[in-house]
Amino acid sequence: MSDSDKQQPLETLIANRRAKLDRLRELGVDPYPTRFRVSASISEVRERCGGRSAEELEAEQPRVRLAGRVRAIRGHGKLSFADLSDGAQHIQLYLRRDRLDDGSWVVLSEVDLGDFVGVEGRVFRTRAGELSVAVESLAMLAKALRPLPDSYHGLTDREARARRRYLDLLANPESRRVFEVRSAVVSGVRRFLDAHGFLEVETPMMQPIPGGATARPFVTHHNTLGLDLYLRIAPELYLKRLLVGGFERVYEINRNFRNEGISTRHNPEFTMLEFYWAYADYELLMDFTEELITTLADEVAGTRALEWNGRRINLERPWRRLTLREAVLAHSDLTAGDLASRTTMETAARRLGVERIEERSDGQLLAELYEVTAEPLMIDPTFVTDFPRDISPFAKSRPDAAGTVERFELFVGGIELANAFTELNDPDEQRRRLEEQAAVGGGMVDDDYVLALEHGLPPTGGEGIGIDRLVMLFAGASSIRDVILFPLFRPRE
Secondary structure, eight states, X not given: OOHHHHTSOHHHHHHHHHHHHHHHXXXXXXXXXXXXXXXXXXXXXXXXXXXXXXXXXXXXXOEEEEEEEEEEEEEETTEEEEEXXXXXXXEEEEEEGGGSXXXXXXXXXXXXXXXXXXXXXXXXXXTTOOEEEXXXXXXXXXXXXXXXXXXXXXXXXXHHXXXXXXXXXXXXXXXXXXXXXXXXXXXXXXXXXHHTTOEEOOOOSEESSOOSSOSOOOEEEETTTTEEEEEOSOOHHHHHHHHHTTOSEEEEEEEEEOOSOOOSSOOSEEEEEXXXXXXXXXXXXHHHHHHHHHHHIIIIISOSXXXXXXXXXXXXXXXXXXXXXXXXXXXXXXXXXXXXXXXHHHHHHHHTTXXXXXXXXXXXXXXXXXXXHTGXXXXXXXXXXXXXGGGOTXXXXXXXXXXXXXXXXXXXXXXXEEEEEEBOOOHHHHHHHHHHHHXXXXXXXXXXXXXXXXXXXXXXXXXXXXXXXXXXXXXXXXXGGGTSSSOOXXXXX
């Protein structure tokens, strides 16, 4: 938006642009043509020609056909300059009346900031050394009827930026960088798992029984089948069916849906990596997770020393490992005696303000004490292991610790990044656990999954990693809404 535009009401700006649209049509110029063939992107031209001197460009006379969005216009009369952007980089346009045909000059007179145009000409350097295109022809490709927000000034409200992400990306270069980081993280995950022999698969997003996690699902209905279906809360049970079927290493980068609250760490629709590995266990997965995330840090961030939410996070290996009980004792003033019995845990929970104490099982109460004491304080990477059995229905029990399962959660920067099990593969025990869970929480037993286990699931390690939260860490974002292109919001009045 130019300085003169900022002084005019929005309605006037739109009216002026529509008048230009009408004039173009009256002159026989289509303001929204079907196509314009380019010879390269602006970024490619800058990469190809950016290191060449004025003399080298003069000798080579490279010609280009470029297209992009007009982000600046300078000058008037018989000489103008403009900046043309492909979203990532820009190049200067050099526009002289005596080098443009009449049609192109007419189009130039109707160009506004934000319009998409196509140009053809020769690449050169100006006397000031600016890489430029001496334009010989100019075509309107898409007339913008509304002005763009000024960088960092026209769209500063955080919620407005997320609601109108297309404007946020135009106005705030940092937002574009965040989503480039996201793309790099997802690509890096795929490369890493593919290189380690994992097969990428796809499992149903609509499921007859919501399983694999404890969460409130979204419900939909298939009219032809007369069947209620649930948007998946996790792909876990389908991925483990594939190991029953003979695959040994599978993964899915999946969209999950949970009909629950929204916060800086939660969105009803989110992205997870889940992978399952035959003949692995949770100890092997901890080593593998360290390798995966440090590899991503090297590739995406270029460092293992990160700054996030004002905290310094060191990803250098090895990472700390604590049992859940050890984590509580290390990050609170509670003693081993406070965790010794139901009575002492209830007393500690009341002192810490835990609610609904009587409704919680012993394992749930211990987990709640962990959440209110240790969880937010684990800044450098920490694996918290050995969770209570009654909050881990799909994890294998530890043979040497009654009531405890082989499970870990990974915390970095005080947020949970990963959750993993040595998977329960005893079909009778799995049915008992699912029936217990259904009796307490009102859920359903997935009989088909138990049937699959009866055909034999090999010893297996399985893990889920939150892609959105991982991107938050590498991009330095404090809210999950900053790393999801189109997060969910309550409709405005």
